[in-house]
Amino acid sequence: MNTTAHRHEVPDDPLGAIDYCFDQGWTDGLPVVPPEAGRVAAMLAFEGRPPETVIAEHPATGLRLTVESLAANAVMAGCKPEYLPVLVAAFEAMNEPDFNFHGSCASTGGSAPLLIVSGPAVEELGLNSGVNLFGPGNRANATIGRAVRLALLNVFKMIPGISDKSTQGHPGKFSFCIGERADRSPWPRLCEALDYPEGVSSVTVYAGAGFVNLENHGANTPEMLCDSFADGMANYGCISKGETVLVVSPEHAKIIGDAGWSREQTQAYLFERARRTVGQLQAIGKYHQREHERGQKLGADDAEHIHRGLTPDDILIVVGGGDAGGHSAFIPSWSRTRGSLRQSKPIGVCLDC
Amino acid sequence: MFEQLGKRAVVLCTHPFEVTANNIAATMGLPGYPFVMVEHPIGSRTLAEIKERAEDAYQQALPILLD
Amino acid sequence: MQLIDPTGTSSERRLARAAPLDKLDGAVIGLLNNNKVNADVLLRETAALFEARHGCSVIEMRHKMNASAPAPSDKIEDLAAHADFLITAMGD
Numbered sequence: 001m002n003t004t005a006h007r008h009e010v011p012d013d014p015l016g017a018i019d020y021c022f023d024q025g026w027t028d029g030l031p032v033v034p035p036e037a038g039r040v041a042a043m044l045a046f047e048g049r050p051p052e053t054v055i056a057e058h059p060a061t062g063l064r065l066t067v068e069s070l071a072a073n074a075v076m077a078g079c080k081p082e083y084l085p086v087l088v089a090a091f092e093a094m095n096e097p098d099f100n101f102h103g104s105c106a107s108t109g110g111s112a113p114l115l116i117v118s119g120p121a122v123e124e125l126g127l128n129s130g131v132n133l134f135g136p137g138n139r140a141n142a143t144i145g146r147a148v149r150l151a152l153l154n155v156f157k158m159i160p161g162i163s164d165k166s167t168q169g170h171p172g173k174f175s176f177c178i179g180e181r182a183d184r185s186p187w188p189r190l191c192e193a194l195d196y197p198e199g200v201s202s203v204t205v206y207a208g209a210g211f212v213n214l215e216n217h218g219a220n221t222p223e224m225l226c227d228s229f230a231d232g233m234a235n236y237g238c239i240s241k242g243e244t245v246l247v248v249s250p251e252h253a254k255i256i257g258d259a260g261w262s263r264e265q266t267q268a269y270l271f272e273r274a275r276r277t278v279g280q281l282q283a284i285g286k287y288h289q290r291e292h293e294r295g296q297k298l299g300a301d302d303a304e305h306i307h308r309g310l311t312p313d314d315i316l317i318v319v320g321g322g323d324a325g326g327h328s329a330f331i332p333s334w335s336r337t338r339g340s341l342r343q344s345k346p347i348g349v350c351l352d353c
Numbered sequence: 354m355f356e357q358l359g360k361r362a363v364v365l366c367t368h369p370f371e372v373t374a375n376n377i378a379a380t381m382g383l384p385g386y387p388f389v390m391v392e393h394p395i396g397s398r399t400l401a402e403i404k405e406r407a408e409d410a411y412q413q414a415l416p417i418l419l420d
Numbered sequence: 421m422q423l424i425d426p427t428g429t430s431s432e433r434r435l436a437r438a439a440p441l442d443k444l445d446g447a448v449i450g451l452l453n454n455n456k457v458n459a460d461v462l463l464r465e466t467a468a469l470f471e472a473r474h475g476c477s478v479i480e481m482r483h484k485m486n487a488s489a490p491a492p493s494d495k496i497e498d499l500a501a502h503a504d505f506l507i508t509a510m511g512d
Contacts, residue, residue, distance in 0.1 A: 004423035026426055037422040061380040069428035076426060105487020106373070108512060155428040160375050164371070242428050252508065285397075288457075339486045355508070356438040363507045365462065367453035373430050373512030382434035394512055396457035403458060407465035411473075414466070418497075418505055 005051075005068050007037065017202070021076065027175060028149055032076035043071035046084040055088055056095035058156050060102050065091055069329035071148075073154055083125060085139060085254075085348035086203055087147055093343035103159045103341045106209035110166030111334030112146055114208035114318050115177040116318055118190035119201030121347050122179035124291060129179030131322030133213065133247070134172075134329070145175030172212040178320055180318050184250035184315040186257025186320035193263070203306045206245050206316070206342040207334040211236065217326035222256045226266065230273035232330045233308050233315075235285055239276055241291050242333030243314045243342055249321040249328045255296060268313035272310040274315075281306060291337060363414040367393035390411040438469060450503030451481040452491060459509045466507055479503055495497040 006052065010020050018035035021027055026035075031099075033039070044051055051068035058064070058196055068088055079087070094101040094113060103203030104111050117127055128138035136142060152158040160166065166173070182189050191202040214232045217227040248256070256266055281287040300310045309315065319328065334340055355362040366374045366388045378386035390413070391406045398406075441447060449467050454459045460481060470476040479502050484491045499506055 005428065008423040010421055012421050012424055017423065020423070031497055034421070035424045035426050060377060063380070064428065066428060068424065071423040072426035075424075097489075100486060100488075100489045103486065109490050141469060150426070154426045157376075157380070159376075162372050163451050165373055251459045335488075337486070350485060355496055356501060357435055358497060359438050359501060360500050361438050361441060362504065363466075363506045364467070364501050365424075365507070367511045374510060383507055386437070391462070395459060395462055395509075396505065396512060398458060400461065401459050404465050407462060407469060410466045411469040411480040414507070415444075417482070418444065 004077070004189070005066075005072065010034075017140070025300045026076065026150075028146065028153060032150070033078050035072040035109065037074045039075045040068065042070065043079070043081045043084050046081050047071070047088060054146055056091040056101070058102055059097070059118065059204055061157070063156050065151060069155050070129075070151055071290075074143075077150050078139065078143040079147050080139070080143075082145075084116060086121065086125070086144055087117070087151075089203045089345040089347045090148060090205050091151070093345040094202060096343045099205065099207070099343045100335075101342045102205075104334045105152055106163055106165060107334060107337075108167045109209060109334045110169040111207040111209050112170060112172035112176045114172065114206045115145060115148065115329055116180060116190065116204045116206070116245075117177070117201065117347070118180040118318075119196075119347070120199060121201035122182070127177075127179035129181035129316075129320050133178050133320045133322070134176075137143050137353075140263075141177045141179070142175050142243045145172075145177035148240055149173060149175065150178070170217050172208060172211070177206065178247070181319045181321065184253055184254055186325070187317070187319075189261040190318055190344075194344050196351070200328040200349055200351075201347040202344050203347055204316070204342055204344040205250040205341040206243065206331070208245060208331040209238075209334050210328040210332070212332065214328040214330050215326060217324075220255060222259045222261050222266070222309040224268070225252055225255055226269050227273060230270050230326065231328065232273035233270065234276055236276075236286070236324070238330075238332040239274075239281070239286070239306070239308050239310075240333065240336040241295065241310060241338065242317065242335045243309060244333065245316045245318070245331040247318055247329040247331070249325055250323055251317060251326055252328050253319045263317055264312070266317060267315045271312040272309060275305045277304055278306065310338070354371055358406055361418050363410070365389045365390055365391055365410055367395060387417050387418065388396050422433060425478070435503065437464060439489065444470065447474065447476045447504040449476050449478045449497035450506045451478060452506060452508040453481055453483045454509050455484055455486070456512055458508070474487055
């Protein structure tokens with residue numbers, strides 16, 4: 001097999017090899033599975049291209065991620081070989097210039113790439129889209145998200161305190177990967193909304209800041225519910241011209257779906273209400289005249305109001321979470337302007353080839 | 354990087370970003386690249402405070418441009 | 421056992437510095453703003469000292485639309501073509 005990576009000979013002692021990985025500085029602070037050559041080769045069997053194929057390149061430093069390096073990091077994260085295509089697609093998405101993965105990984109804003117997988121891959125890989133969606137307990141979610149972080153640390157050298165200047169970071173920087181819950185969604189799946197061919201799954205990557213719980217157990221109309229969502233989206237600490245990810249719980253999705261609201265209608269309603277006045281933002285020191293002028297020029301804002309984002313399409317709505325509970329989630333964008341825009345890629349296929 | 358085009362650059366950087374700046378420069382094959390270090394933060398400072406930082410930056414920039 | 425190094429290949433970039441200026445008097449200054457709050461003010465104030473003390477002139481400030489991404493190469497080339505040296509900023 002044609003490989004480019006350096007190899008390390010270590011004694012046949014798995015526990016010692018775990019310590020060796022710690023000593024090399026290859027971990028996220030937790031123990032890793034040693035990237036043993038056989039396991040990496042098994043992982044590579046799930047990618048058709050040669051190991052030295054470059055998937056992503058750091059725009060500032062020129063550091064490159066090859067399929068082989070990604071497979072080694074995936075083994076360390078604890079991934080099954082069949083998860084590799086999700087990781088390849090995720091880094092292809094992050095390599096799009098508009099995602100700006102250097103900025104989103106280096107910034108004081110402390111974001112993490114949120115991966116949202118949609119389509120048959122959710123079931124095939126056993127990704128959790130239900131109860132405890134963002135929490136621990138599921139191998140696919142935990143290890144795919146962790147592999148992204150390990151590759152950022154090991155290959156792209158996004159080292160905390162050196163090249164990663166996150167003021168506080170957030171727990172999603174260990175792992176931040178969810179499946180879309182199609183069986184409780186009133187709307188087409190994300191992969192369908194993206195117009196991918198029937199049967200093709202997708203991964204959407206979004207530079208997400210910390211997690212905002214949108215709790216409402218009393219609402220029984222879409223208006224009541226979406227008014228509380230919009231308030232969270234426009235809270236002083238989060239409002240910006242960036243994008244939005246809204247992960248709607250099944251209970252909340254049912255209220256909106258039963259009223260017959262489409263995804264587009266919901267987006268439009270939220271966009272209209274997730275806003276602040278110029279005076280309010282001036283009072284807290286967060287008014288940026290140039291952003292406001294741009295918003296007005298694009299028809300998003302009027303003279304008095306500043307909306308979150310630039311258009312209703314900036315709000316990505318996806319269903320996820322357990323059957324019970326009035327808890328949805330708002331994930332603010334890392335970027336306060338348009339510094340990183342979410343990107344989607346099909347998993348395991350090349351639609352342009 | 355601007356200097357590849359044949360012109361010197363004065364890169365202002367606040368202290369918390371010093372390690373980051375040095376790291377990027379080293380990765381790109383320019384270890385020890387001289388940055389102008391200014392006091393952090395900039396965003397919330399008055400004009401008078403920014404003028405002080407500008408004077409400081411000017412003094413540090415002279416050798417970067419001429420040496 | 422054999423472990424595959426997960427850190428990948430190192431960067432192949434080896435950049436070099438430009439030659440220093442012979443003199444500052446009358447030099448043309450380019451400004452590249454990273455669009456962080458007040459960065460433009462700091463750049464202008466720093467340039468103003470070169471104007472006052474060395475008779476430098478300043479061409480119109482260029483703006484990076486995104487503080488956290490490298491500037492597009494056309495903006496950089498444009499600045500290099502018209503200025504004798506550049507003042508820019510990184511970080512907050």
